Amino acid sequence: MKTPETLLLNQEQIKSLITMKEVVEIVDRTSKDLGVGKTINPTKVLLDLGETAAYPPYSGFMNAMPAYIGWEDSAGIKWAGGFLGERKALGFPYITAMILLIDPKLGFFRAAMDGAYITNMRTGAQTASALKYLVNKKKIKLGLYGAGMQGHTQTEAISVLFDIDELRVYDVNRQASEKFAQDMKDVVKGKIIIADKPEDAAQGDVIVCVTQSKDKFLKNEWIKPGTVVFPMGSYQECDDEFILSADKIIVDCIGQVLHRGALRGLVEEKKLSEKNITCTIGEMAAGLKEERIQKNERILCLPIGTGAMDVAVATAVYNKAVEKSIGVKFAFV
Amino acid sequence: MKTPETLLLNQEQIKSLITMKEVVEIVDRTSKDLGVGKTINPTKVLLDLGETAAYPPYSGFMNAMPAYIGWEDSAGIKWAGGFLGERKALGFPYITAMILLIDPKLGFFRAAMDGAYITNMRTGAQTASALKYLVNKKKIKLGLYGAGMQGHTQTEAISVLFDIDELRVYDVNRQASEKFAQDMKDVVKGKIIIADKPEDAAQGDVIVCVTQSKDKFLKNEWIKPGTVVFPMGSYQECDDEFILSADKIIVDCIGQVLHRGALRGLVEEKKLSEKNITCTIGEMAAGLKEERIQKNERILCLPIGTGAMDVAVATAVYNKAVEKSIGVKFAFV
The missing domain is CATH 3.30.1780.10 (ornithine cyclodeaminase, domain 1)
Incomplete structure (x- = not known):
């Protein structure tokens, strides 16, 4: 042989x-x-x-x-x-x-x-799969930061499992948002709104960030109760206040999430540790944990990406x- | 583009x-x-x-x-x-x-x-390169455990930098030793001796183990002063006594060597730690450390393999x- x-x-x-x-x-x-x-x-x-x-x-x-x-x-x-x-x-x-x-x-x-x-495909799919266990409804409103490649795939993946009733998109480059709105008009059931200011996209049941921003642009005061936030960039996109006051932190892989992406800085400053993590997406998917969002809760979800x-x-x-x-x-x- | x-x-x-x-x-x-x-x-x-x-x-x-x-x-x-x-x-x-x-x-x-x-090639070369900084002579006697693929490449690599004056080889499969002796007769300058018993190969300036043995077959009492030992297998080939009494332990990568190969068991039992490691091969190669063997010393060298x-x-x-x-x-x- x-x-x-x-x-x-x-x-x-x-x-x-x-x-x-x-x-x-x-x-x-x-x-x-x-x-x-x-x-x-x-x-x-x-x-x-x-x-x-x-x-x-x-x-x-x-x-x-x-x-x-x-x-x-x-x-x-x-x-x-x-x-x-x-x-x-x-x-x-x-x-x-x-x-x-x-x-x-x-x-x-x-x-x-x-x-x-x-x-790109699986990164979108990870958000969609996690959302299945985090929201209670089929129709959702989505706020999206970053209108690039991953903005497209996140939107496509979410639309496989949900009807996107409204999508607000913000990108530092407005042309990218316009192209996104054109590309996604058949994927998104509802209206696509191009946000002029960052805070205008921070609305909806779900907020997804897929930017290369090194600034903590997503402010705690923008995020209303009942929202699930996915900061998917490699750097920190949410401000510390939101991360520290989120009611639940749900991740794909505890070992990874402490050293890269949104939590890294706060873990290094010892303001956050493994104890602050509610559960993994896998535990929800397997039915071992039940963490669907309540009206008064804000959830931070971090599918940072697994091999x-x-x-x-x-x-x-x-x-x-x-x-x-x-x-x-x-x-x- | x-x-x-x-x-x-x-x-x-x-x-x-x-x-x-x-x-x-x-x-x-x-x-x-x-x-x-x-x-x-x-x-x-x-x-x-x-x-x-x-x-x-x-x-x-x-x-x-x-x-x-x-x-x-x-x-x-x-x-x-x-x-x-x-x-x-x-x-x-x-x-x-x-x-x-x-x-x-x-x-x-x-x-x-x-x-x-x-x-296979670089694993042999790692031993040869380390030996450059560990022995003082050009002519060496070699004891070899394991006459397979890696036994061949170890011998070839060492013969690039040294004249092998005598080589004693032991393999659980005697036929493998015989084939090795035939294959290597032009590479080894001196005599190749096929050892009948394991202890008969434990002689020379350098002992190299390239076996898949899960037994600690190489005994402390066999190893004379003035010998450098390279246990290159994935499991533990030397007995604990030798490892614990070696005068120097020299490795390629401290992080790796504590978790795999010869030292792993003793590290887990807390009988050995980073403190017992003398230096890295890289430090010797760069001239930052000088650790050539003395007549009364026994050195354990572990080039476990780096990417x-x-x-x-x-x-x-x-x-x-x-x-x-x-x-x-x-x-x-």
Whole structure:
């Protein structure tokens, strides 16, 4: 027996093989599996290439995110990061990523594929899946900060499970908001309102932030009771007051959320710790916890992103590619 | 500008592109770079697929090992592991691995290549490079446990920098020792002696263990003053007495060595800690520490393996492949 060849899939092929509806289902199922411990997601390891480190001198980072997916019996890794600086100046998207899949029993490399498209899709799907367990209604109003790629995928994913009755969008670049409104007019059932001022988008049942802002622009006083807030950026988007006064903090992965994104600063200042985290999305998905929002509550939800979601989606893409004989094979060994 | 394509390299191509002499030089240079902090090697992250975990039920693991190499200005990751069980029964090698390289400034994926061959080569080279700073002579006597793939590459790498005057080899499978003696007769300058009993191989200036033994077979009383011992297996090969009485413990990466391989058990039992580690190989290579063996000393050296070495060697392979137009290009994005 020879080592089986590895299937290579590019971004266009991946796009043709999976829909947002399927990604939302896969993410939801993987969430449940994480909740009951059947999916294994070690804490990601960061290679800082100058995003925050003084050396090396580049404006980027890479995260290594391996996982084993119980319900698919698959293992893999996403190596993904974000780069600004010269990459941005040249007009390339922020995210760069590759996903590798192995046979978890024999160790053969089954596939190598682009990871950027799956990253965007699963990040949207994570919000949608978490919302399933946090709100009580089918029709929701949404406030959105950031009208870029992830603004689109967040909106698409939420619309798989909910009717978006009204969407208020704010972006520092108004043209981006206008393009977003045009692109999303068939996805959003209700009206899309372009906010002139940041505070005008802070309305609705759900607020999603997908910005690269390094400012804490989302103010505590803007956020009304009955709201779930998802700050999805890599930096801190909410002000400290809101984070410290939120009634519940729900996360995807406790180990990760303490060291990256919205909570990092407050954890370093010792104003927040693991004790302040209410539960994981996986525990809600698995039915182990019930945390649906009450009228008087404000919930902070942080699906910062797990490799498990990427590997789970990539496995579904791989299975479909094999079924449809899509992709090129390469013998690495 | 389009995203540049990714170069794919298979094991045969990699073999044709790099020699052990070059690997030893690259490893040595990367060691120095680690010692002065110009190469960044975050602690590897383990995905246990049943090697020691109760779930999932497979006899394998995968380690994610990202690194930035200062002297090459390159970044990459090796995702590598070992599988026994059915993989072994089917006759496949223990190690399975893939290496990805990126442009550290722009985040483009430069290459995807087999990682198993480079793993074997750099593991041998790590021992050779460390020995450069630990012994005083050019002619050495070597005791070797394990006559498999890694036994070969350890011997080849050491013979790049030293004349092996005598080599005593022990393997639980005598046929493996006989094949080794045949394969290595031109690499080893002196005599190769096949040991009938384990203790007969515990002689020489240097003892290298590259076994998959889960027993602590190497006994304290066998190891004479003036000996450097390299237990390179994933499990514990030396008995506790030797580890606890060694005059110096020298490692490649303090963070890793406490959690895997020879020291793990004693660290868990709190009989050993970071305080017992003399220095890193990188510090010796960079000239920051001088720890050459004295006649009355016994040194334990643990180059457990860093992603930095893999990424550094893979970068050299990639540069040569580009120069010689070897490999296939694939557009992932």
